[in-house]
Amino acid sequence: MKKRGKGIACIFYGTGYGNGFPDVSRAYAELQPDGKVAIYTGATEVGQGAKTALSQIPAEVLGLTVDDIIFINEDTSITPDAGTAAATRQTYNTGNAIKMAAEELKKELINIAVKELGLNSDAGLEMKDGKIYLKILPDKCITLAQIAAKQSEPLRTFATFTAQTVQIDPETGQGAPYWPYTFSACAVEVEVDTETGQVEIIKAAHAQDVGRAINPKMIEGQMEGGFAMAMGYVLYEDLGLENGRIWNNKLSTYIIPTAMDMPEIQNIIVEDPESTAPYGAKGIGEPVMIPVGPAILNAIYDAVGVRMTEIPVTPMKLLQAIREKEKQGA
Missing domain, CATH: 3.30.365.10 (Aldehyde oxidase/xanthine dehydrogenase, molybdopterin binding domain)
Incomplete structure (x- = not known):
């Protein structure tokens, strides 16, 4: 049986080295x-x-x-x-x-x-x-x-140019360790085959705060590239680490997503210029990846009621979790 679920995730990300470290x-x-x-x-x-x-x-x-x-x-x-x-x-x-x-x-x-x-x-x-x-x-x-x-x-x-960061108070954990912050959100719809444990991403929407878009086409490319990388480490890329040995040590066994695996993605560029940035532009390197993983995991939970806490969510792991849930239900 194939079941569908939807998941969302939102993140904020402090750019630069942060925590008072000289960022020059x-x-x-x-x-x-x-x-x-x-x-x-x-x-x-x-x-x-x-x-x-x-x-x-x-x-x-x-x-x-x-x-x-x-x-x-x-x-x-x-x-x-x-x-x-x-x-x-x-x-x-x-x-x-x-x-x-x-x-x-x-x-x-x-x-x-x-x-x-x-x-x-x-x-x-x-x-x-x-x-x-x-x-x-x-x-x-x-x-x-x-x-x-x-x-x-x-x-x-x-x-x-030196970025403005303040070391956090070690006693209270308070401070201004990063500036600026960028924000990102992702929503995905997945289809889970409960007989095989296979997860397919049907479609996705991805919103990224960019400050100001210096080059919109490149931003969309980075958003899709970040989505592919996150999808890879959440669903595909299994090192097969066992007793310190990597079993999946070549690309024939260490699986990464290809263009054929990519879903339809709606990229949403959010412009909110940052006053201290060059023409208001912020960086978006890591942030385009970060919300994708939890959004996928939330969608899997919505589809089959199983909360996966370890990635990658391989078919074997997911199938085992589904069977365990069924046993507990029985």
């Missing part, structure tokens, strides 16, 4: 001879889209396109430390450092433009499409490439 990101912004801008930072790309999102931020500051941003990272000989690609911190932390460095570069470029154009102030100056111009007289302009050509050495600015 650093970045350089440098004008290139052709008028493009290079960003140097130690932020690591691990598939989360850091290179794209962290290029969009300085492009927005400087009125450039992403193609005009040269993103240089993962080279410790030339890039400043930006901390780890962990704790959902790169968009917020390093994004802030990059934004600050780009804003400093913009100030310097504007000051140079005022002198080169013979203006008496920076009022009304705009920066867009690789040039700085007077809004009321657009022909009064200078390109970033022209500014670069007049410099004896590359024009470079540096910025450091």
